[in-house]
Each structure stands twice: as C-alpha cells, then as structure tokens.
Amino acid sequence: MAKIDYLKRAAKALELEEYEVNELAKRMLGHLKKEQLSKDAIIKAFFILQDIKERKEQIRIQTTAPLLNFKNKGIALYRGTIVKLHKQGLSTYKIFDTLKRKKDAPSHSTIKRYLKTLKEKGYING
Numbered sequence: 001m002a003k004i005d006y007l008k009r010a011a012k013a014l015e016l017e018e019y020e021v022n023e024l025a026k027r028m029l030g031h032l033k034k035e036q037l038s039k040d041a042i043i044k045a046f047f048i049l050q051d052i053k054e055r056k057e058q059i060r061i062q063t064t065a066p067l068l069n070f071k072n073k074g075i076a077l078y079r080g081t082i083v084k085l086h087k088q089g090l091s092t093y094k095i096f097d098t099l100k101r102k103k104d105a106p107s108h109s110t111i112k113r114y115l116k117t118l119k120e121k122g123y124i125n126g
Contacts (some may be wrong), residue, residue, distance in 0.1 A: 075107030
C-alpha cells in the first residue's frame, strides 16, 4: 500500500506551499499547547491560517506590483493599503479620500489606473 503524503495533501487542500503548512502546524500546535484544549481554542487556531494567507497575499502584491512599471511614489508607498481597501469594497474615490491626508498619497486617477492595471494583469479580481 502506498504511503500517503499528508503534507502535500494539506498544502493542496489549503492552497499553501509545503513550508507554509509546516509553519501553520507549528503555530497551531503552539497555540493549542498554550490554551486549554477546547472548542474555542481550536476555532481561534484557525485564524492563524487566515494570517498566513493574508501575509502571503501581501508579499505577492509587493513583489508583483513593481513589475507593473508604476513609478509613482504614492503607489510604491501605499500599494498594499490600496489593494486591501479595494478588497474591502471601497471605491477608488473612497480609497483616495482615505489616503489624501497622508504624505505622498497618489491622486484619484493614479489609484484608478493602478487598480485597472492590476485587474487586467489578473493580480486582483473585480
């Protein structure tokens, strides 16, 4: 009988890399050891998975966005925030309004162009 590779199966099921599944397992084990084993402790441990996925998405955005040739300083500074606010359902104007008080914030049209380019390249949906 063939040996089952649970690490690969978990990575595929969770849409993570194998090293991320290892990190998830270590962090969940540490959390469950620290807390008394209960239903709430197990449920709270699943937020570790969400944290890992959000960090992975943030890294992906930060590494792919420079490839889009946006030289705008505001985009370089706030690209993660722009995508995060967009995913929360904010319009480009609301994103601009949120950022306009910050130093070197991009203009409304630049934010609009940036999000349009990300959509066209398939980096974000919607």
